Amino acid sequence: MPESGPSSTNSLRVRFAPSPTGYLHVGSARTFIFNWLFARHNSGTMVLRLDDTDVERNTDASVQSIFDGLRWLGLNWDEEYKQSERLALHRRQVDDIFAKGLAYRDFTPAHAAGEEPTSAQGAWLCNPGMRDLPREESDRRAAAGEPFAVRYRVPRGEGRTLQFVDGVYGLQTKLADEVEDFALLRSDGMPTYHLASCVDDADLRISHIIRGQDHLTNTFKHLLIFEALGATLPKFAHLPLLVAPDGAKLSKRKHGSVVSVTTYRDAGFLPSAFINFLCLLGWSPKNDREFLTLDELTGAFTLEGVNRANAVVNFTEEDPFDAKAVWLNAEHIRAMPVEELSRALRPIFERAGFHPSPEKVLAVTPLIRERIKLLRDAVSAADFFFVEELAPYDAAELIPQKGDAALARRVLEKAAQVLVEAPFEHDPLDHAMRQAAAELNVKAGPMFQPIRVAVCGRKNAPPLFATMTVLGREVCLERIRQALTKLESLDEAKSPA
RNA sequence: GGCGCUAUCGUCUAGGGGUUAGGACGUGAGAUUCUCAAUCUUAAAACCCGGGUUCGAUUCCCGGUAGCGCUACCA
Numbered sequence: 001m002p003e004s005g006p007s008s009t010n011s012l013r014v015r016f017a018p019s020p021t022g023y024l025h026v027g028s029a030r031t032f033i034f035n036w037l038f039a040r041h042n043s044g045t046m047v048l049r050l051d052d053t054d055v056e057r058n059t060d061a062s063v064q065s066i067f068d069g070l071r072w073l074g075l076n077w078d079e080e081y082k083q084s085e086r087l088a089l090h091r092r093q094v095d096d097i098f099a100k101g102l103a104y105r106d107f108t109p110a111h112a113a114g115e116e117p118t119s120a121q122g123a124w125l126c127n128p129g130m131r132d133l134p135r136e137e138s139d140r141r142a143a144a145g146e147p148f149a150v151r152y153r154v155p156r157g158e159g160r161t162l163q164f165v166d167g168v169y170g171l172q173t174k175l176a177d178e179v180e181d182f183a184l185l186r187s188d189g190m191p192t193y194h195l196a197s198c199v200d201d202a203d204l205r206i207s208h209i210i211r212g213q214d215h216l217t218n219t220f221k222h223l224l225i226f227e228a229l230g231a232t233l234p235k236f237a238h239l240p241l242l243v244a245p246d247g248a249k250l251s252k253r254k255h256g257s258v259v260s261v262t263t264y265r266d267a268g269f270l271p272s273a274f275i276n277f278l279c280l281l282g283w284s285p286k287n288d289r290e291f292l293t294l295d296e297l298t299g300a301f302t303l304e305g306v307n308r309a310n311a312v313v314n315f316t317e318e319d320p321f322d323a324k325a326v327w328l329n330a331e332h333i334r335a336m337p338v339e340e341l342s343r344a345l346r347p348i349f350e351r352a353g354f355h356p357s358p359e360k361v362l363a364v365t366p367l368i369r370e371r372i373k374l375l376r377d378a379v380s381a382a383d384f385f386f387v388e389e390l391a392p393y394d395a396a397e398l399i400p401q402k403g404d405a406a407l408a409r410r411v412l413e414k415a416a417q418v419l420v421e422a423p424f425e426h427d428p429l430d431h432a433m434r435q436a437a438a439e440l441n442v443k444a445g446p447m448f449q450p451i452r453v454a455v456c457g458r459k460n461a462p463p464l465f466a467t468m469t470v471l472g473r474e475v476c477l478e479r480i481r482q483a484l485t486k487l488e489s490l491d492e493a494k495s496p497a
Numbered sequence: 498g499g500c501g502c503u504a505u506c507g508u509c510u511a512g513g514g515g516u517u518a519g520g521a522c523g524u525g526a527g528a529u530u531c532u533c534a535a536u537c538u539u540a541a542a543a544c545c546c547g548g549g550u551u552c553g554a555u556u557c558c559c560g561g562u563a564g565c566g567c568u569a570c571c572a
Contacts, residue, residue, distance in 0.1 A: 017572090019572050021571080021572075053571095054571060054572065057572085106570080108570095109570095110569085110570045111569080111570085124568075124569095147570095150570090151570090169502070172502090178501095179568095180568070182569090182570095183570045184570095186570035187570055190570085192570065192571085193571065193572045212566095213503095213565085214565095214566055214567075214572090216502065217500070218567070218572095238502090240503080241566075243565075245508085247564055247565070249565075277509095280509060280510080280521090281509065282509090284511070286510090286511065286512090287511085287520095288510090288511070288519075288520045288521075289520090289521095290509090290510095290521050290522080308502075308503060308504095309503050310502095310564080310565060311508090311510090312509080313508095313509095314508045314522090322509085322522085323508080323523050324508075324509060324521075324523080325522095326522090327521085327523085328522090368534095370534055370535045370536095371533070372534090381534095430531095433531090434531095437531095443531090444530090445530095445531060446531095447531075448531035449532065452531075452532065453532095456532095458533095459532060459533080460532055460534080461533070462533080462534085463530095463531075463532090464531060464532085465531090
């Protein structure tokens, strides 16, 4: 369909515009993901723009953390901008709007953040004294160096209706008379969010603005700015908000690190699972599917599938992660090729202080992959494969529920005998051990439990023969010997009593 | 306060004028198994309230209520 040059692709362009005032939080991540999905689904362009006009609150650490989060997600973007580098354009456009008479200077001193606005009782719309200040006086005061903000002169008393069709929420209308004279430029010369955002969206030819629903009503102001700019209006689509179980908007301040993307990363979520989970919050493929790969999500994503009600991320004090996110992560882990999963697991083990060879990790991976929900679970699921010396455990664990220490000893002694000779491969081991059980006239359960505890140091572990195969003959025999010693000490402790 | 948005199991959601209101997570029970896990079967669990419209509303309309958002020289 493109008729001209090589660079001429689709004109569909979306942007993700975080402001670097904290780490990347899950709501922002979802907005990013939806934009990305929309762009890729439609072969459009994804723009990343740092909305950093709030000098006071922006930090480099935050910029870093946002990039960390985005990089982890693994979704790329095509173009990158920083608003702070585009100030000249913003100011020029403000001058333009002012020159057209669509804005005016407001010399009222700014009130401090958090301070109650002057007329809190009713809706603040404008300060007629400033709005109607004669141009000569305005110019004179400005020339005299008096600080001022520039405000948009919202049409009043004309009964004008502002409207747009939202890609998610449908037709939105509002009376212009109900929109306040919002600021375009602060008295320190910095553009406001509304101005900078619209100027850049127009300049970067953004075709679809997909963002959080908290901007739904701001959009009326943006309509006015685009009009003043003489720019073509992009399409808007607002996303339902992600909220905490108490219904409040997810905030870094109130909910802490559970809303940070890095928390999920560090706990061992797979990016694919995290993305999958976030997509299911406020969007549905409408075919009862829950587990979706990135490709499947890209193929299925449409704005029509986005719903309108806020979605709860169901975390608690005890458990910071939504159970569905955890389940999806387990699903994605199981869907991963063993080779790939083992590669993902290596750094986890390293960080925990284990340094197994890649081959060993590869051998262990299939044994634990159905037993872990988060990557970090692998440490507690597999530690006994890597330690030189088993962590101390209660000798009583060696005794099967229906049995006594004597039985445990008989079983372990028999096992020690058999294992000296038995080939260390799964099926032959299985065969040999079952035969040993038959000879002892012991059932599988009571037979294998003492051995499992001896070899793994705990009752719950992966299947015994596969585990022993990975551990190897020497380690198994040594641990069984140690278990027998433990049993003796148990007897000694008991007998004098 | 003003303006706006929203409302289906605990949570995420499907659906839509007549359905046993579907799925998933989680929870309970059972099956399987050398333990755990995985897997399978199964159970409990929802249309915010009140009016209309209609032969019939959970679905459409209006009102109420509740929640959320915006109402900054924050974004």
